[in-house]
Amino acid sequence: MRNLIAFFRRFRVFLFFLFLQIIALSIYVQYLSFPKNQYLTTAAFTTAKVLEAENEITKHFALSENNTALQRENVRLRKKLPQSLYRIDRSLLKINDTAFKQQYSYIPATLINSTVSRRNNYFTLDAGRQQGIHRGMGVFSDKGVVGIVHNTSEHYCVVKSVLTKDINIDVTIEPIGLFGLLKWNGRNPRYGNITGISNDLHIKKWSKVITRGGSGIFPRGLTVGRVERIKVIEGEPVWDVVIKFSENFRTLQRVYIVKNLMIEEQHALENQIPPDPEE
Amino acid sequence: MNSITKNIVRYVLFTIIQALIFNRLEIGFGIHLMVHPLFIMLLPFEINVFVLMLLAFSMGAIIDVFSNTYGLYASSLLLMAYFRPIIFKFYSPREGYDPLKEPSIVDMGSRWFLLVFGYLLLIHHFWYFLIEIFRIDEFLFILQKTIFSLIASFLLCLLIQTFLIKKSSAK
Numbered sequence: 001m002r003n004l005i006a007f008f009r010r011f012r013v014f015l016f017f018l019f020l021q022i023i024a025l026s027i028y029v030q031y032l033s034f035p036k037n038q039y040l041t042t043a044a045f046t047t048a049k050v051l052e053a054e055n056e057i058t059k060h061f062a063l064s065e066n067n068t069a070l071q072r073e074n075v076r077l078r079k080k081l082p083q084s085l086y087r088i089d090r091s092l093l094k095i096n097d098t099a100f101k102q103q104y105s106y107i108p109a110t111l112i113n114s115t116v117s118r119r120n121n122y123f124t125l126d127a128g129r130q131q132g133i134h135r136g137m138g139v140f141s142d143k144g145v146v147g148i149v150h151n152t153s154e155h156y157c158v159v160k161s162v163l164t165k166d167i168n169i170d171v172t173i174e175p176i177g178l179f180g181l182l183k184w185n186g187r188n189p190r191y192g193n194i195t196g197i198s199n200d201l202h203i204k205k206w207s208k209v210i211t212r213g214g215s216g217i218f219p220r221g222l223t224v225g226r227v228e229r230i231k232v233i234e235g236e237p238v239w240d241v242v243i244k245f246s247e248n249f250r251t252l253q254r255v256y257i258v259k260n261l262m263i264e265e266q267h268a269l270e271n272q273i274p275p276d277p278e279e
Numbered sequence: 280m281n282s283i284t285k286n287i288v289r290y291v292l293f294t295i296i297q298a299l300i301f302n303r304l305e306i307g308f309g310i311h312l313m314v315h316p317l318f319i320m321l322l323p324f325e326i327n328v329f330v331l332m333l334l335a336f337s338m339g340a341i342i343d344v345f346s347n348t349y350g351l352y353a354s355s356l357l358l359m360a361y362f363r364p365i366i367f368k369f370y371s372p373r374e375g376y377d378p379l380k381e382p383s384i385v386d387m388g389s390r391w392f393l394l395v396f397g398y399l400l401l402i403h404h405f406w407y408f409l410i411e412i413f414r415i416d417e418f419l420f421i422l423q424k425t426i427f428s429l430i431a432s433f434l435l436c437l438l439i440q441t442f443l444i445k446k447s448s449a450k
Contacts (some may be wrong), residue, residue: 013328017361020336024354028410031349047344054299115346117305119411122347158347186412186420189305250305 042124043153116189121163138217138258144247298345309424335360355407
């Protein structure tokens with residue numbers, strides 16, 4: 001017993017250090033994969049309030065660029081309004097559309113905090129559970145895919161951006177229809193990688209990369225970027241495809257969150273697949 | 280100014296500056312500016328080790344909360360606080376440290392500061408990027424980030440120090 005007390009007395013500084021270090025690292029490991037609550041993230045109320053106040057000042061720095069982007073999008077959407085279309089059949093009555101049903105709806109949000117130079121970059125948005133946002137929803141901007149919602153609080157949410165280690169969004173290279181998983185190697189926020197594309201197929205430079213829409217997180221056909229170059233991986237039958245993101249994440253401010261109205265139906269159907277007995 | 284109030288002001292100031300300004304700056308080449316280790320460095324010589332570690336842990340945790348790093352800053356700053364007394368002891372002058380002095384470049388001379396703060400910052404940065412990336416095949420990337428960030432942060436800390444010291448001597 002005396003030895004034990006002597007041991008604690010002798011190593012008390014180191015033990016105290018070890019204790020705190022274990023707390024810090026266990027929080028880090030836990031939150032990286034699945035955050036239990038929002039208290040230690042920017043989705044927490046006080047932190048988000050401070051960041052929002054800061055954003056009030058800094059958002060004006062890129063104002064003109066953002067305005068042009070929004071204006072361009074408005075023009076594009078306005079073209080699709082019924083008023084801007086020429087009516088050929090004047091006697092047409094307004095009918096209830098049964099051929100198309102709304103599958104995706106979009107919630108607008110503003111970025112109040114973001115980083116691009118880390119190994120894992122997270123964005124904070126000013127929309128949360130009150131706006132109907134849950135973990136796992138997709139986030140995109142008018143130029144391209146941004147990320148997936150990681151953690152939510154009442155009025156804010158944290159987005160795991162495509163600039164993280166294991167984002168794994170399923171993407172397709174047009175027009176061949178090859179699909180692979182989107183990755184990021186942590187170097188340059190303008191370039192990403194696609195893995196899992198076998199090298200017996202030729203890919204043209206500058207072919208468009210879009211979302212595949214397979215997991216129901218994103219609708220099919222959202223822009224991700226363009227193929228920049230194709231590299232050979234030694235000893236593996238797959239290409240290392242480098243793509244250039246169409247979105248510049250450094251100046252990103254306005255985003256939309258995807259709400260899939262039929263996600264539960266899809267999940268219910270997919271859960272009926274019998275589990276592999278070998279697994 | 281009283282030593283305690285001075286350090287409280289510094290604590291708040293360094294936390295805000297790091298969380299809201301330097302964490303947002305992106306320079307390229309993997310440079311990530313960090314000035315908050317300077318606060319741990321500038322604490323008095325005679326400070327209790329437990330207080331020192333608690334201060335480092337809490338400061339790191341606050342910066343973590345603001346930048347979605349979940350304990351990364353807390354862990355690396357804590358490691359630096361743990362090594363601070365050890366390295367201080369190793370480089371102590373023959374007659375010991377003068378408790379009236381501050382461990383800054385003005386009071387202790389540039390050679391002492393370069394060595395001690397250089398080692399501490401190296402430990403801090405290396406641990407930070409090691410935990411952040413955590414992959415053996417990206418080890419060269421870790422080294423690149425550590426060395427470039429180390430040089431940039433060190434120069435920035437020197438700059439900040441000259442401002443701080445000038446202000447306190449004017450009063």
